[in-house]
Amino acid sequence: MKKINVIRIVAMVILFSINSVTAQSDKKHSDSADTVFGRGAKINNGNFTGTAYLKMLIDADKDNPITAGNVTFEPGARTKWHLHPAGQIILAIDGKGYYQEKGQPKRVVHKGDVIKCLPNIEHWHGASEDNYFVQIAVGSNEKGAVIWLAPVTDEEYYK
Incomplete structure (x- = not known):
């Protein structure tokens, strides 16, 4: 027994x-990733490769220059190279993603990781090739808007 x-x-x-x-x-x-805030609307502004969604959580105003948005990247989706004059903070909340600063090796990012992008540092971020990636992007436009640069090539992405 x-x-x-x-x-x-x-x-x-x-x-x-x-x-x-x-x-x-x-x-x-x-077809969906876990996100506390919902995935939002599809991003169609030409600054991303692949499919990504944005749900703005905080818009800057005259009293507070801080913005925060929930970005959901489908597998393989990524930003263009870009920089933030006032810097950016990325809070990884689900999935597996990548982050790379110009001239540095690509970093793997997992749920719970926090990335502090210093002002005017050229970088990109997005999902791994086989996983969704969800992040909260925190920034400020008080020193100027995001400066979008060239797309991340497949060679750069897969390196």
């Missing part, structure tokens, strides 16, 4: 583990 119960427990643990791995694998290729 004890042996049968142990076998049942082991079988249940194995099935639970398989279901958990399958659910994580499905998430990588699903």
